[in-house]
Amino acid sequence: MNPTIGTLMNHVSVRAFTEQPLSEEQVKLLVRAAQAASSASFQQAYSIIGVTDPALKTQMAELAGGQPFIAEGGHFFVFCADTYRHKQIAEAKNLDISPTIEGIDALLVGTIDATLAAQNLTVAAESMDLGVCYIGGVRDGIIDIADALHIPNHVVPVFGLAVGYPAERNEIKPRLPFDAVYHENRYNTDTLELVKGYDEETRLYYSKRNGQPSTRTWSDTAIGSLIRLPRSFMKEFLTGRGWAKH
Amino acid sequence: MNPTIGTLMNHVSVRAFTEQPLSEEQVKLLVRAAQAASSASFQQAYSIIGVTDPALKTQMAELAGGQPFIAEGGHFFVFCADTYRHKQIAEAKNLDISPTIEGIDALLVGTIDATLAAQNLTVAAESMDLGVCYIGGVRDGIIDIADALHIPNHVVPVFGLAVGYPAERNEIKPRLPFDAVYHENRYNTDTLELVKGYDEETRLYYSKRNGQPSTRTWSDTAIGSLIRLPRSFMKEFLTGRGWAKH
Numbered sequence: 001m002n003p004t005i006g007t008l009m010n011h012v013s014v015r016a017f018t019e020q021p022l023s024e025e026q027v028k029l030l031v032r033a034a035q036a037a038s039s040a041s042f043q044q045a046y047s048i049i050g051v052t053d054p055a056l057k058t059q060m061a062e063l064a065g066g067q068p069f070i071a072e073g074g075h076f077f078v079f080c081a082d083t084y085r086h087k088q089i090a091e092a093k094n095l096d097i098s099p100t101i102e103g104i105d106a107l108l109v110g111t112i113d114a115t116l117a118a119q120n121l122t123v124a125a126e127s128m129d130l131g132v133c134y135i136g137g138v139r140d141g142i143i144d145i146a147d148a149l150h151i152p153n154h155v156v157p158v159f160g161l162a163v164g165y166p167a168e169r170n171e172i173k174p175r176l177p178f179d180a181v182y183h184e185n186r187y188n189t190d191t192l193e194l195v196k197g198y199d200e201e202t203r204l205y206y207s208k209r210n211g212q213p214s215t216r217t218w219s220d221t222a223i224g225s226l227i228r229l230p231r232s233f234m235k236e237f238l239t240g241r242g243w244a245k246h
Numbered sequence: 247m248n249p250t251i252g253t254l255m256n257h258v259s260v261r262a263f264t265e266q267p268l269s270e271e272q273v274k275l276l277v278r279a280a281q282a283a284s285s286a287s288f289q290q291a292y293s294i295i296g297v298t299d300p301a302l303k304t305q306m307a308e309l310a311g312g313q314p315f316i317a318e319g320g321h322f323f324v325f326c327a328d329t330y331r332h333k334q335i336a337e338a339k340n341l342d343i344s345p346t347i348e349g350i351d352a353l354l355v356g357t358i359d360a361t362l363a364a365q366n367l368t369v370a371a372e373s374m375d376l377g378v379c380y381i382g383g384v385r386d387g388i389i390d391i392a393d394a395l396h397i398p399n400h401v402v403p404v405f406g407l408a409v410g411y412p413a414e415r416n417e418i419k420p421r422l423p424f425d426a427v428y429h430e431n432r433y434n435t436d437t438l439e440l441v442k443g444y445d446e447e448t449r450l451y452y453s454k455r456n457g458q459p460s461t462r463t464w465s466d467t468a469i470g471s472l473i474r475l476p477r478s479f480m481k482e483f484l485t486g487r488g489w490a491k492h
Binding site for chain 2: 001002003004005007008009010011013027028029031032033035036037038040041042043044046047048049050051052053056080083084085086088089090092093095097099100101103104105106107108109111112115116118119120122123124127128132133134136139149150151152155158159173175176178180181182183184185186187189191192195218219221222223225226227230231232234235238244246
């Protein structure tokens with residue numbers, strides 16, 4: 001295993017940072033690494049908003065599901081799917097790209113582009129011994145966050161990424177068994193036996209992590225969050241801003 | 247710049263592979279690296295289908311926008327957003343997660359999870375001197391590809407990834423200027439001047455790459471693909487398979 005793969009395998013989400021901010025050079029290097037990722041049809045249909053203003057950062061932490069560590073250190077990046085620039089350019093050329101950018105596939109394109117960039121930024125950060133945490137909670141507060149960051153139509157925040165110097169690190173969390181995730185030539189619908197063993201493994205992980213007996217398993221956690229977080233406002237938000245209208 | 251960041255910066259899409267396939271150990275290592283990525287609420291809402299059967303691989307190459315190099319060497323991975331397993335588990339617990347997994351936010355969750363995993367796989371592959379190419383064209387042929395891979399409802403292919411030994415490599419393609427992609431504290435709607443300089447830079451890149459004078463710029467390419475590829479069947483396909491219904 002080479003050092004790069006070692007970095008990937010060593011990943012944990014960090015939710016406690018020291019107060020040390022990232023330097024301007026670090027931010028530049030991280031964003032350049034993000035930009036080096038692939039992009040669908042090379043559209044580069046994403047943008048990154050760095051939140052550095054302390055009051056705005058605190059507001060983000062509150063709006064993104066109430067996660068104070070976001071405001072506590074390092075740097076907070078908001079990744080957006082973005083076809084705003086493409087629309088500007090097309091209009092200047094008297095071309096109408098609305099049928100494409102207002103369709104649901106364009107939302108996938110922008111989300112994929114933003115995520116490829118974010119994961120490159122993550123790998124770069126971890127190779128520099130920084131810690132990161134993805135903040136899907138940005139979509140809990142998406143309506144107010146979009147306003148607070150002056151985000152126009154055709155741009156949509158898809159998640160945040162908190163990056164900073166780790167104050168503490170959890171142990172690496174076990175993943176689903178290889179054969180439950182990787183299928184060969186045809187999709188295998190019969191993986192529940194594999195999940196049973198994995199649930200035992202994760203029960204042990206959670207009980208160690210919390211330092212107390214726990215009955216929580218991966219299945220409990222995953223299904224629990226699917227019941228709690230329907231984000232039923234999302235469709236209206238997206239269509240109102242020019243996304244996924246058809 | 248450390249070697250991991252060097253690997254990220256050195257990325258180009260490879261569209262010509264030697265015939266050498268990946269070994270089983272390589273595939274295992276790559277998928278494990280993919281699994282090490284973050285996952286929204288740790289739902290691991292994705293799956294990976296490796297296409298190794300030669301006839302099936304040729305079919306994929308045809309369906310994914312007619313790109314023969316997909317079938318020519320290495321390994322072809324199809325990344326899927328996947329809540330199939332979650333639905334099975336919830337049903338066994340007599341819980342109904344349909345309001346969440348049938349909403350558009352769940353499509354984002356699964357797409358993000360699949361993409362985080364794919365980019366880890368990409369970085370791992372490139373650190374092993376393999377080359378990759380993302381195949382968004384999987385969504386051009388999504389209806390037939392889903393059938394060919396026996397993909398059930400609540401699973402949707404979001405893109406493919408061809409991985410193999412490079413037969414040739416392009417030069418690194420210049421990206422949009424840093425200030426056009428990275429915004430601080432508020433979204434900057436005024437980046438078209440930056441794009442003008444970038445268009446000159448990409449005109450030069452494309453003319454060198456094709457070894458002939460070219461008038462093609464980034465703007466031309468990006469807008470051109472947005473006009474050509476509306477994928478207007480996507481909404482019906484997704485809703486028919488239990489995604490993005492509301």
